[in-house]
Amino acid sequence: MPSFISSSLFVSLYLITFASAATYTDPSQLPSKSYDYIIVGAGTAGNVIANRLTENPQSQVLVIEAGAARDGNPYLDMPLLAPELSPNTSYTWNYTTVPQPGLNSREIPYPRGRLVGGTSSINWLFWTRGSSDDFNRYASVTGDPGWSWLGLMPYMYKNEKLTPPADGHDTTGQINPALHGKNGPLDISVYGYARELDDKVMQTTKELSSEFPYNSDTNSGNPLGVGYLQSSIGGGTRSSSASAYLEPVLTRTNLDVLLQTTVTKVYQTGNNGDTPIFRGVQFAQSSSGPSYALNATKEVILSAGSINTPQILMLSGIGDANALQSLGIKPVLDLPDVGRNLSDHPLLSNIFAVNSNNTFDVIFEDSTVANADAAQWAENKTGLFVDALANQLGWFRLPKTSPIFQQAEDPTAGSKSPHYEIIIIDGWASIADPHPGTGHWMTLVTNLISPTSRGSVTLASTDPFASPVIDPGLLNSDFDIYTMKEAIKAAQRFSNGSAFNGFVESPFPPLANATDDASLEQYAREHTTTVWHPTGTTAMSACDADYGVVDPDLNVKGTMGLRIVDAGIFPYIPGAHPQAPLYMMAERAADLIKAGTQSCYWYDRLFWWLPHW
């Protein structure tokens, strides 16, 4: 971890929050009782399921998590320092992509959270729901109106707790409280530390209002335009599925959590008619150590994330039968789409030198300033460290007349869904290029939101402790590179607003060189990375679809007793940073599991009786 701040400064202020009789770190110590539900992964979605299922005191629930408990390191709680938590820390799976042809063959770090809370414990806290069109498309491709914007609305409210910003400022006009939950577990808020960019951004939304209009709440179902960022922060501190959903209910006696234990496969425990039932879970703490097994009496829920859930399925013989056979794994269920259709958002940091001494770059230059800001955060959760990287962001569509639409269909779900995003950051924020150590900067991050490229997760080996092969296919299509170039040009137009006169000095050299189409493309391919939103690897599809991995009730197709609830299930990548869509979908999934909903099973039976119904 880059240590521009000495973490030992505050560690002593913290108590370890995660200590309870309900948690185990040794599988052999588990009580010998039977569990109704076994949840694989105490991550973003898994903890929502664990919390909701244990609301019923009759339901016995076990959660198995590969990572450890949160350890009281304040970095986990300080929003501005979120980027320090990955890649390659004690809190991550240290994955790397295969060389990306669209990125001049570069390999990109591909961390996922590996601790209680999963990736919600290390992510960058952006809270963005996406457009109503995105969800309405999920409803139409799955045939389940429950996944529509209106169908999910009760779950958006159920999940959220809108909290005042850390500085207590008046947020009128920055967020519409009527659109947000007030009593849910997860804290959300707008910025709690004003920055010099705020006025410049607002002035630009007025001056260049046709391209960059102001949107007073980009989470209304229509995200288009520029608005204040909402984030999963309350009182200046990260709110995650660990802090909001799991840790508060560890006192429930019907919940057990097994940590530092990796699920290696799921297995068949019986049949219902001709449908195989998968309620068995195998787990271990290392490849050489002992292996354990447990059967759930009701269901197994895979919430290991969009990389590891397909890995577990394939290790279990569920996947493309031919591919599994060639690895020496006996196919149990031929489901070719497991691990396919990986869809991610490419990210590019466009950096400008600015004439200012107030950007957050000061903390990289002056440890006295950094420590003072950190001490202030520790004292009363105010100051520079209370916020995610940005105070504002915007979502945009390509013009209808864009020439690319003569060769490519519009991949978005509808006219409210963006093609690209611009994040406005008061400092240097780049994964591709390390901080130069001096200088003051503004970063306009451009993210490609509606990629047409698709990648995959496959197995490298039959060892459950080996990394899978990850290919997000970044910038692999003509549409994707076109749209990224248009996004860069839009960022250049934004930075050219008169509010930035005398403030923006010059683009950081690689961007300055990107002056024509060829150099823009070269710049994009050389500097793009990812915002780490892999989705779609266990995609949901309609009961009778001949593709996809889970049905609209999130059962693995052709099985009973086995569901998936994590970011793999999105049939299309949401036009948003995916945690908010995932939390609301996990809240609904918990209700489906509680009710034991099996619509496709009954649909099949009905179809058999009434073939022309």
Ligand SMILES: Cc1cc2nc3c(=O)[nH]c(=O)nc-3n(C[C@H](O)[C@H](O)[C@H](O)COP(=O)(O)OP(=O)(O)OC[C@H]3O[C@@H](n4cnc5c(N)ncnc54)[C@H](O)[C@@H]3O)c2cc1C
């Ligand atoms: C660096 C980074 C920044 C991001 N920033 C944002 C952001 O600002 N806003 C946003 O909306 N999204 C962001 N995302 C994406 C978002 O956080 C994820 O899409 C989301 O959290 C994924 O949730 P999940 O439930 O699918 O998986 P996870 O939260 O990753 O949970 C999976 C859990 O399963 C565990 N696990 C995996 N394999 C096994 C196994 N075999 N046995 C037992 N346990 C296992 C993992 O350790 C983990 O705890 C970011 C992602 C990254 C990596």
Ligand SMILES: *[C@@H]1O[C@H](CO)[C@@H](O)[C@H](O)[C@H]1NC(C)=O
């Ligand atoms: C992170 O660790 C992986 C696996 O050990 C390694 O391949 C990669 O180079 C490391 N990445 C960084 C950015 O240190």
Ligand SMILES: *[C@@H]1O[C@H](CO)[C@@H](O)[C@H](O)[C@H]1NC(C)=O
């Ligand atoms: C990732 O790398 C960090 C730093 O080297 C290490 O502490 C951690 O154990 C690694 N994670 C895994 C899953 O190997």
Ligand SMILES: *[C@@H]1O[C@H](CO)[C@@H](O)[C@H](O)[C@H]1NC(C)=O
């Ligand atoms: C799980 O179920 C299978 C099939 O019914 C059975 O053979 C096995 O013994 C069970 N395992 C455990 C740990 O109960």
Ligand SMILES: *[C@@H]1O[C@H](CO)[C@@H](O)[C@H](O)[C@H]1NC(C)=O
């Ligand atoms: C990928 O997704 C598309 C759209 O949902 C679907 O038509 C296609 O069959 C999927 N392909 C794979 C390999 O899953």
Ligand SMILES: *[C@@H]1O[C@H](CO)[C@@H](O)[C@H](O)[C@H]1NC(C)=O
């Ligand atoms: C930043 O600080 C330097 C050194 O103190 C000073 O010369 C410069 O004028 C300051 N710039 C601004 C924009 O305040």
Ligand SMILES: *[C@@H]1O[C@H](CO)[C@@H](O)[C@H](O)[C@H]1NC(C)=O
């Ligand atoms: C928080 O603490 C800082 C000093 O560390 C102080 O300047 C500030 O006024 C305090 N804010 C509140 C709201 O108490």
Ligand SMILES: *[C@@H]1O[C@H](CO)[C@@H](O)[C@H](O)[C@H]1NC(C)=O
């Ligand atoms: C920047 O603004 C100037 C003056 O308003 C204008 O002439 C120029 O075309 C703009 N450049 C871009 C890239 O928008």
Ligand SMILES: *[C@@H]1O[C@H](CO)[C@@H](O)[C@H](O)[C@H]1NC(C)=O
């Ligand atoms: C920018 O272009 C010039 C002229 O082609 C070249 O010399 C320089 O190396 C380029 N700089 C960067 C950072 O790409």
